[in-house]
Amino acid sequence: MSIIEQAIERMGQLKRAGVDIGEATPDEATASAPASAAPTQAGPVADARPTARPVPAEPAVEVSRAANEQSRYVDLDLARLDSMGMVVPSAPRSQIAEEFRVIKRPILANAHGKGAAPVDNGNLIMVTSSVPGEGKSFNSINLAMSIAMELDNRVLLVDADVARPSVLNLLGLPPAKGLMDVLLDRNVGLPDVLLRTNVEKLTILPAGMPHKNATELLASSSMKSLLVELAHRYPDRIIIFDSPPLMVTTEAPVLAQSMGQLVLVVEAGRTTHTMVKQALAKVQGCQVKMLVLNKARYARTDGYYGYYGYGYGYGSDAPSAEEGKAA
Ligand SMILES: Nc1ncnc2c1ncn2[C@@H]1O[C@H](COP(=O)(O)OP(=O)(O)OP(=O)(O)O)[C@@H](O)[C@H]1O
Ligand SMILES: [Mg+2]
Numbered sequence: 219m220s221i222i223e224q225a226i227e228r229m230g231q232l233k234r235a236g237v238d239i240g241e242a243t244p245d246e247a248t249a250s251a252p253a254s255a256a257p258t259q260a261g262p263v264a265d266a267r268p269t270a271r272p273v274p275a276e277p278a279v280e281v282s283r284a285a286n287e288q289s290r291y292v293d294l295d296l297a298r299l300d301s302m303g304m305v306v307p308s309a310p311r312s313q314i315a316e317e318f319r320v321i322k323r324p325i326l327a328n329a330h331g332k333g334a335a336p337v338d339n340g341n342l343i344m345v346t347s348s349v350p351g352e353g354k355s356f357n358s359i360n361l362a363m364s365i366a367m368e369l370d371n372r373v374l375l376v377d378a379d380v381a382r383p384s385v386l387n388l389l390g391l392p393p394a395k396g397l398m399d400v401l402l403d404r405n406v407g408l409p410d411v412l413l414r415t416n417v418e419k420l421t422i423l424p425a426g427m428p429h430k431n432a433t434e435l436l437a438s439s440s441m442k443s444l445l446v447e448l449a450h451r452y453p454d455r456i457i458i459f460d461s462p463p464l465m466v467t468t469e470a471p472v473l474a475q476s477m478g479q480l481v482l483v484v485e486a487g488r489t490t491h492t493m494v495k496q497a498l499a500k501v502q503g504c505q506v507k508m509l510v511l512n513k514a515r516y517a518r519t520d521g522y523y524g525y526y527g528y529g530y531g532y533g534s535d536a537p538s539a540e541e542g543k544a545a
Contacts, residue, residue, distance in 0.1 A: 298390055315364065318363075328478070339477065340479060343477065344378075346483070355379070359389065373457075378436065391413075397444075441473070442476055446476075
């Protein structure tokens with residue numbers, strides 16, 4: 219069977235699975251809505267977040283590079299990230315690095331089976347929040363960088379917020395192929411789209427090309443299979459998923475079902491207790507749920523927010539199993 223025939227068959231499979239794989243129109247690719255419209259009501263609301271930065275449309279089917287070709291290499295501008303108040307290897311004792319040292323410790327213990335209880339797929343870690351803008355991407359990148367700075371851990375950072383990807387943008391990198399391309403084109407394999415970086419143990423899987431059914435794809439059986447492949451192909455890696463928010467998307471709770479650990483970023487002074495409880499209620503099946511209180515303001519001289527509290531619980535919706543000051 220030719221590559222084109224294989225691709226057509228793959229598209230047929232996706233269609234049969236209920237995924238509309240039509241191309242996004244230019245209007246759909248650029249439609250936007252106010253980003254600051256935080257929902258005030260309970261329950262699911264429409265995802266009113268702006269869509270991804272428009273990237274030139276690419277055909278859904280194309281001939282990929284050879285699967286055994288080396289992953290691409292990108293240089294992260296670490297001085298820029300440092301100036302943005304992020305964790306970087308050159309400043310291992312910075313305030314933010316110290317905070318993430320505390321945050322990552324139980325995550326790594328669970329991932330390596332050294333936590334209080336065994337965790338299935340403990341190396342799959344979803345970073346999410348109740349509503350948009352609470353700091354998921356910022357926390358995902360910092361967590362990934364912090365873990366990659368460890369001697370023994372390799373990290374794969376996945377931009378799974380496919381409707382509004384921002385990992386590459388935050389890292390100062392141009393748009394690149396990624397998750398969506400792997401899901402839509404069977405001729406694109408993971409090694410084709412992974413980005414190795416100048417932080418030796420950090421690899422990035424971008425969100426990939428924008429697609430009008432990106433969110434459905436994220437909740438599809440193809441995505442589930444990909445997660446299984448990731449977990450088995452890279453069992454020694456900590457895989458961090460920068461994910462959509464739980465209360466404004468339906469795909470985030472579905473994605474959570476495949477994750478071993480979930481980190482819920484809570485924006486201090488904005489996200490209410492009720493919102494946190496409602497968000498946690500959507501991910502009851504996830505064995506380990508942790509909370510990071512983000513953007514809490516306390517005395518810092520450099521103008522950046524700091525992290526303040528951290529708590530986690532096993533299979534409980536109550537975020538109070540453990541709390542401590544992270545700095
Ligand atoms: N602790 C922090 N200190 C400094 N800046 C922060 C902090 N947390 C988040 N930010 C900044 O706030 C903005 C929003 O954060 P981020 O993009 O991580 O949120 P998000 O939850 O991923 O948003 P979205 O739902 O739109 O994907 C970004 O500009 C980010 O750099
Ligand atoms: Mg984000």
